[in-house]
C-alpha cells in the first residue's frame with residue numbers, strides 16, 4: 001500500500017536472480033512511466049546538442065573568419081589517432097546497444113559483459129586523448145602547465161600557446177584553432193567520463209538484478225546518452241581533423 | 245469542467261481533520277527531501293520571494309542614489325555593482341523561475357488531474373540547482389561583486405577585475421534548473437493528463453507553461469554555453485569573444501540574445517497564462533478566443549527565436565539583418581495583441597467581481613498594454629537608434645518585467661492563495677496594496693519614459709541636472725511601490741497566522757484544481773478525476789461546494 005491508499009503497480013522479477021520493479025506512485029501503468037522518462041531524456045539530449053551547438057557555431061564562425069588558421073591548425077592534429085578514437089567509440093556504441101538488448105532479454109551476465117566492454121572503450125578513448133593532448137603540449141600548441149596563467153596584455157602573448165616550432169607562424173591568431181579544439185574535445189571528453197560513470201552505475205544495478213525484460217529503463221537511457229556522446233564525436237572528428 | 249470527483253463531499257465532511265500536503269508531515273527534512281510538487285512549489289515560492297525582495301532592495305538603492313545629479317549614496321563603481329545586482333537577481337533568480345517554479349509547480353499537475361509532475365526527483369533537483377545558483381550569486385558578491393550589467397557584455401566582462409566567473413557559473417547552474425523545470429512540464433503535459441483531459445480542455449495557464457517550457461528547453465542551453473565560454477575566456481583566454489585575441493565581441497551578443505530574447509517570453513508567457521485564468525474566473529465567463537490564446541502562446545514561442553537582433557541595432561551588425569530583425573519583431577505584436585483583445589473581450593459583459601486578484605489583473609491589462617506597445621516602438625529600427633540604451637528602454641522592459649510579470653505573479657498568488665493554504669488574507673488591505681502598487685509603479689516609470697525620450701542614458705551613476713525632477717519623481721514612485729509591496733508581504737504572511745478560513749472554491753473556478761480538496765492532499769485528488777466537459781464551463785459550478793469553508 002502506498003501512502004494514498006492505492007496499490008502500487010509492481011513488475012514481477014523474471015527469475016530469482018532479479019528484483020521486481022515498483023512503478024512510481026504517480027504513474028498508473030509501467031508504460032506511462034517508461035514513456036515519460038524516455039520523452040524527458042530525449043528532451044535532455046536535445047539540450048546537450050544545443051549546448052554543443054553553441055560551440056559548433058563558434059567553430060564555423062571562426063573557420064569563416066580565419067580559414068588559413070583552421071587549415072593549418074587542422075594539419076597539426078593527428079588524424080590517425082582521431083580515426084582510431086572514432087573506431088573505438090563506434091565499437092563501444094555497438095557494445096552498449098548489445099548491452100541494452102541483453103537487458104531487454106534478461107541476460108544478466110551478458111549485460112554486465114557488454115557494459116564492461118563499453119567502459120573499456122571509454123577508457124581507451126581517454127587514453128588516446130591523453131596521448132594526443134601530450135603531443136599538443138610537446139609542440140607548445142597547448143601548454144597545459146600554463147593554461148590558467150595570466151595573460152600579458154603588454155606583449156599580447158597567450159601563456160599556453162607557445163608554438164615552439166613555429167608551425168602556426170604566418171597565420172593570424174593561431175591559438176584560436178587550438179582554443180576551440182581544446183574546448184570542444186575537453187567538454188566532449190568530460191561527457192565520455194560521465195557516460196562511463198553512468199555505465200558503471202548501470203553495472204552496479206545489473207549485478208543486483210535490477211534490470212530485466214520487465215524493467216530496463218535506466219539501461220535504455222544510459223544507452224541513449226552514450227550514443228549521443230558518440231554522435232557528437234562523429235561531428236567533431238571530421239570538423240577538427242579532416243575538414244581543414 | 246465536471247468530473248467524477250466526489251472528493252469535496254465525501255472526504256472532507258466525514259472523519260475529522262483531513263490531512264493535506266501541508267500538515268501531512270512536519271520537520272525540516274520532510275520539506276528538504278520532499279518529492280511532492282506542491283511542497284517543492286512552496287519552497288520555490290519562498291526562494292523567489294526572497295530573491296525578489298533582495299532585488300527590490302537593490303532597486304530602491306539605485307533610485308535613492310539617483311536622487312541628486314551627482315549621486316547620493318555610492319561611488320560610481322559601487323553604483324555599477326548595485327544596478328548589476330538588481331538586474332541579475334531579478335532576472336535570473338526571480339522573473340525566470342518565479343511563476344513556473346512556484347505557481348506552475350503547484351498548479352500544473354492539479355490542473356491536469358495528475359498526482360504529481362512526471363519526474364518528481366528532477367523537480368527537486370531543479371529546486372536545489374536554483375539554491376546552488378542563488379548561493380553562487382551571493383558568493384559572487386562576497387568575491388568582489390560584478391559590475392557588467394546583467395547582460396555580461398564582452399569585452400568588458402572579460403577585462404573587469406571582478407567575480408564574473410562565479411556569477412557565470414551561477415547563471416549556468418540556474419539555466420539548468422530552468423531547463424529541468426521546462427523538461428518536466430513538457431513530459432507532464434504529454435503523459436500525465438487525466439482521462440478526458442484533451443489538449444483543448446487544458447486550462448490556458450497549462451498552455452502557457454507548455455509554451456514556456458519549450459523555450460526553456462530550446463533556448464537556455466545556448467545561454468549555458470555562452471556564459472561558460474565567458475568563464476573559459478577569463479580562465480584560459482579562448483579568444484573567441486576577445487577582440488585582442490582575434491575574437492568577436494558581437495558574436496557574444498548574438499549568442500546572448502539568441503537566448504535572452506526568448507527568455508523574455510520564458511518570463512512573460514506564464515504571466516499571460518495566469519491572466520487568462522483570472523479574467524475568466526472573476527468575470528464568471530468562458531475565456532473569449534480560447535484556441536487563439538492557446539495557439540498564440542505557441543506562435544510567440546516560435547517567433548521569439550527569430551528576433552534577437554533587435555537588441556543589437558547599434559552593434560554594427562549588417563543593415564539587412566537589422567531590416568529583417570525589425571520586421572520580424574513587429575510580428576510578435578500580432579499574437580500578443582490577440583491575447584490582450586481576448587482578455588478584454590472575456591471581461592466584456594462578464595459578471596465582474598472586483599476581488600483583489602481581479603484588481604491585480606486589471607492593473608496588468610493596463611500596464612501590459614503600455615509595455616507591449618512601447619516594445620513595438622522600440623522594434624522600429626529608426627526610432628530604436630534614437631532611444632537605444634536610454635531610460636525609455638528601461639521603462640519599457642520594466643513595464644513588462646515588473647508591471648506585467650510581477651503584477652501577474654501577485655494576481656496569481658492572491659487568486660490561488662486560499663487554494664494552496666486554505667486561508668484568506670485581508671481583502672481590504674489587498675485592494676489598498678494593489679492600488680498603491682499600481683500608482684507607485686506608474687509614478688516610477690512614466691518619468692523614465694519621458695526622460696528616456698529626451699536622451700537620459702541608462703546605467704549611469706550621475707546625470708545632467710536637467711533630468712533632476714524626473715529622477716526625483718521616479719524615486720518617490722519607487723518608494724511608494726516599495727511600500728505597496730511591503731504591505732502585500734505583510735498581509736499575506738499575516739494570513740498564515742491569523743488563519744481566517746477560506747472557502748473550498750473561494751472564487752468559483754471550474755478548472756480541475758478547484759475540484760481537489762482545499763488545501764489538496766498529497767495525492768491531489770481523493771479519486772482520480774475523469775474529465776467529461778469543456779474547460780471554463782461555468783454551468784458546472786457547484787455552488788454548495790464553493791461556499792463550504794475549509795476545515
Ligand SMILES: [Cu+2]
Nearest residue numbers: 505508552555
Ligand atoms: Cu528582445
